Amino acid sequence: MKRKNGALVVLISITSTVLNPALADSVSGTIRPGPRPQPTATASPSPTPTAAPAPIRPGPRPTPTATATPAPIPTTEPTVIPTADPGTEPVTVDTSTATQEGEADGREDGAQEGRERGAQDGLLEGEREGRRDGFERCAQEERQRNYDTGYAEGYRSGQYDGQREGSERGEADGGAQGQIDGHHDGLARADRDADRDASPVGRARGIEEADRSDATDRGTRDGAVAGDRQARERAIEIDYARAREELRNERFAEPIRFQDEFSQRSSKAAPKATSLLKSLFQLSSRGDFTNITPERDGGSADFRYFNPSRNYSTPEENGAYLQAYRSGYLNGFRIEYASTFRFTYREGHEEGAKRGCQDARRRDYREHFNRGFEVGRLDGYRQAYDRAYEEARRSEYNRAFPRASELAYRDAYQPAYDRHFEESRAQGYRERVSELYGAAFERSRQATFEARYPGYAVQETERGRKDEARDFVERPVRLLAAEVLETIDNGLMEPGEALRLRLTLRNFANQAINGKDLRIKIEALDLGSAVITEGEAVLVRNLREQSSTAVTNALEFRMNESAVRRASRFRVTAQYQGRGIGELSLEVNTRFQVEVALAGELTVKDGLPTTLKIRLTNQSLRATDAALKLRLATDSGQLEVPHPEQLTGGMEPGESREIEFTVIGRTAQDSIRIPLAVSVNGAGRRVGLLDATDEVPVVNDYRVTLTGAAGRLTEAGVARMTYRVRNLGSRLLYKGLQLRITVKNTANTENFAVIGPATQYLMPLEKGEQATFLVPVLVKAANESCTLELELQEDGHTVAIHQVNFQKTLNLSERI
Amino acid sequence: MKKTVVTLLIGLALSACGKVPKGYNGKFADAATGAKLTLEGSQGSLVTTDGRTLEAKAKALDFEALVKGEPGIYLRALADDEKKSEVFWIFPKQETRKQEFDFVWVEAEVLYSRFTAEKDEKVQQFKMIHCTDGMILLDLPSRSWNGGCPDTALEYDFVRRE
Structure with missing residues (x-):
């Protein structure tokens, strides 16, 4: 089996064999147990021509597809041949040999399939993955290489431009600044040198001119005048005044011939002190290549070489053999498949990587080059520009500065010299003149004063005595x-x-x-x-x-x-x-004979009497009149004083005593501002006065207020008065209240009758509570005016007195 | 000891249905005068210092009944504190009743106290005033009334005994 294209050849031959069962039979020459299943084709991609390889995009590592599991080969269950005699026991058959032999045969056949398929699959998959890996690696290398190349070229280009532009700009800036700084330097040097050269000369000139002036003469003249004036003034201030005083003292020291005394009013007695005609009140005026040889198990065998060839005499042995053959086939397939797959995968991967790399290197990486070029250009430009700029700037500055400084110096020196000369000349003249004048003035003044003063002193002394004498005459x-x-x-x-x-x-x-x-x-x-x-x-x-x-x-x-x-x-x-x-x-x-002051704090109760204490003190050296009369005056609208006048006896010098007045508040307010005037009279005149205005608190345990009136007490009929009583300060518990109602200040009290009992009762009120009650009054006939008085008692003590005034022509006025 | 059983429609009820709050049920005594007070549900009895016994039942009293001079009880919640009520029983003396110009006044025996409404826990102590010469005044047009005792009223300081 060839390696390179062998996989393809093998694949084709296997496929052909599988598809042609007749061919398979002729190859093996054995008895087959059944129709051979048709294995399904593997999922490998079809090979494409290499002239134009399609780009393999790197992606996830493909998982090799497992060979489709063929339909299981139906097995033949060993049949049990019943014996002729059903009454006898079954015979035990030894199947160990069959099993062993089946195992061995099956393993060998399975291994063959495993080798074939392992080689194919390993090569294919290795090549595919190797191509992908090789492409990725080489593409990355190419990208980097292109970028680096672009960067280097861009850097060189940037350096060139940066150098050129930096030099140009540095030259321009350095020249301009050198010009400016040089000019200023020249001016400063010119001024400094001119001052050094001109000032001494100018000053000497000024002094010389001052020496030739009339400063000394003027100083002498002026000094004489001043000396004379000062001598005269001194004589007047000292000698004249002393002469007069001496004469005055002499006159005062003369013996007194007569000591007399007389009264301008010798025939008149001491007038009687009269009372002042004044008003009594003085209202006072606040918030990743992994393992290149992956492990494979090939999936399931397709039993292409399944060929159990042995036959035994017993069905048990045949059955055992077949079973063992099957098992051995699978084992043999698995082992050989994995081993062969690993080996061929490596080879395929290596080859595939080469091809992948070639594909990668043929691609266009201009984009990376351009990017590298831009970055490199910027870096090169920046680095070259700064250095070139600074060098050029410094060089041009150093060239322009001295030239500009020299030009400015040349133009500015003479004017500066003239100016410094004149200034120093004037200053020298002033100082010298002042010195000469001052010295001459002082010499002349002193001499003139010393010469003239004695004469003036005598003269003024004479004059002073004469004037004083004349004054005494006049x-x-x-x-x-x-x-x-x-x-x-x-x-x-x-x-x-x-x-x-x-x-x-x-x-x-x-x-x-x-x-x-x-x-x-x-x-x-x-x-x-x-x-x-x-x-x-x-x-x-x-x-x-x-x-x-x-x-x-x-x-x-x-x-x-x-x-x-x-x-x-x-x-x-x-x-x-x-x-x-x-x-x-x-x-x-000025003081009164008797000092009058309030003794203690004044508090007032609405409707109830309180005590106002007055302290008297005789602050004179004589006893007062034997009888002193006190009178208390105040705003009667708010404070009633039943007995505003009191008498007290005379007081010895330094004696103090307290006088009490009874006052009754008549107000619904919690405090009142009242004027108080207490006058003390004796011996026909006022000997003491207190005039004050005080803010006085009104303190009552209970306050009674009229809240409604149906009817009027000046008209005939029944008037119903509704009151409200509040406990403001009483802490007594379970003490009932009693009310007594009377009508006063009327011409005829018989005209009125309070309907109901003379005394009404109310339930206790705790502090802070209030109650309302009604008082009906029968008015028998119309009348001009009257006062309805209500006295409230608690536990037998009067705690409030309320009055209501009725007048025929006026509205109701309440006085509490 | 003179015992005058006076069936009075009186009581110290604190509810519309006229029951003594549980907290006030029990026996109380005033050490100073010896007066004894027993309260139980809608019943109450007072043994006064002079030996009289006043027994009472709780019953709501209305204005018309007062005008007629009928004895009874009156409950009035305090305006500033709904939890507290004024409680008093009134025993008017009919023979003293007077009326003029729609104003009625009558002498009465008056008891007065203050209770906390619906108090369930046991009250240990409370005060009461008592007078036999009190006065009740009623204004018919306004249907308002007042009343109280003179300054000679007795003041009981009842302390729980049971």
Whole structure:
């Protein structure tokens, strides 16, 4: 059997043999047990001409198709020949020899088939797979080789272009930058060199010019003028003022011949303090090639050489032989098939791989070449461009820079020289002139001052004494002191109290001074702090010669209540014949005799009395009047004061006491802002005042509110009043509430009758709870006005009082 | 001890059907006064400090019955807490009944307490006030009424005994 085309020849001969049973019989010459089954053709592809091989596409490894299992050869069951005597036992036949011989014969025949088929199949499959594998391998090699070739060529091409373009661009950029930088360098060098060369020369020129100027003369002249002026000013400031002061002191040191005192109001008693005419209220103003020889078992044998040839005398032996032959045939086929298949597969694969590789190498791989070429070109270009650019740029820069620098230097040096020369010349001139002028000025000033000052000092001293003396002639009287005197001797300046001055006047003249020529005056510097009842006056008596006179009860003013607890300023002046002889400032601290303040926190209850405590303190040095009257005034619409006036006894100096007022809140709000004014009067005047506005909380355990009214108490009929009561603060448990209803503030109480019991009862309310209830009232006749009062008690204690006012012409007004 | 069995349609029911909540069933006593209270289903009895015994059955009371002066019970849920109710029984004294201008008032013996509705667990302690000189007031046009006791009312602090 030939190897190359042998497989095909064998296949054809086997097929022919199988299809021609007569031919098979003539070959073997044996007795066949039955018709030979027709084996099916294998699934191998038909061979194609090699001139134009079809491309084998690599794909999954094909699995060799197994030979179709032929129809099983029917076996002949050994027949059991019944013996003539059915009554005797069957005979045991020894079939071991037949079995052995059947096994051996079958194995040999099966092996033959296995060899044939194994060789065919192995060769075919090996060739097919070898072709595919060879194609894949060689195609990959070709692709890579073409890519590499393309890359190398592209790289060279890219290098060439990169080199060329990089050089061009580098040259252009380097030249331009070198030009610019060189130009700047030239300018800077020119300026520096020009400055170095020109400045010393220019400065020397400037100094020379300054030396020739009139700076020294001017400085001397100006210095003399300044020295003279300073000497005169110094003499005035020091010597003149000292001369006057010395003379003044001398005059003040003169002995006082007369110490006098008189009152401006010598015949008048201290005026009675009057009440201020002011209003009582001062409402105050917040987030993978595998194993090339795969294992095969050939599938099933087609029994082409099935030919059991032995015949035995017994059917048992024949049966055993046939059975063993069959088994041996299959075994022999399987073993030989696998062995032969492996061998021929290898050979076929090798051959097929060669052919596959040849096919692969004949294909077109231009696409890979082109891709490699592009990539290589880019890489080559980039690598060459950067290097060429930098070299060219540096070279051209180094060539352009010095040329541009030299040109710029040449053009800029002279102008820079001229400019530096002029600047340094001017500066040198200025500095030198200043130096010369300053030195001459100071020398001349100092010399002139020292020469002139003594004379000026004498002159000004004389003048100062003369002026002071003349002043004493013109103003022989001086106001020396002023103090405020109270007219109510208790150590306090009270508002409304008449306050007067005690002035000290000194007459330096050798003759008496007419009192009419002396005018005294007081002015308040703080607006609204005081009333000046007598702001200006002339003295009622003359001043004796060389006297010091205390003038008492001079002028008069009264502090306003608005000045209490503040320091108020005043200015006191005196004039002699129209010339001022003194000005003094005074400060007055005003306080009431009795300090009035709230004692403790004030709380108010709606409808219920609470206590407002007032603390009084006598802050004067004298006892108060024996009887003090207090009056509490407030906004009666919100806070009722049943007894706004109270009397208390006199208070010793420093004594404090508390006075209580009963107040009743009349409001439905939780807090009220109320003005409070407490005035304390004694001895016919106000001696204490508290004026305040406070935010006062309204604290009630219970609040009663009128929620509805059917009917009016000013009209005849039955009026039904609906109320709501709320427990705001009472924590008493299981305490019932009792209501007492009365009608007040009416001309005729008999006109009204509360329907129902005099006292109503309500069930207990816990804190936070509320209840409503109704109060019917019979009005017998129309009336002008009345008040319906409801008193609420808890556990026998009054906890709320509610009032409703009715007036005939007005709407209902509720007062709680 | 004087025993006045007063068949009163009274009780301390807390439901429309007039039963004492289970939590309030049992025997209670006030140590201060010696008063004893027994509650059971729709029954209740009170032995007062002066020896009187008030026995009661729970029955709902309506406004018309009050106007007539009939004794009975009244249950009123608190507006701010539906779980709590005011409970009181009223024994009006018919001879004191007065009416003027559609306003009725009558003296009454009044017991008052507060219970928690539908309380199943045993209540150990609760308070009650009691007066023999209370007052009930009814306004016919508005069908509203009120009532209570003076400040002399007794206050019981009932503690469970059984």
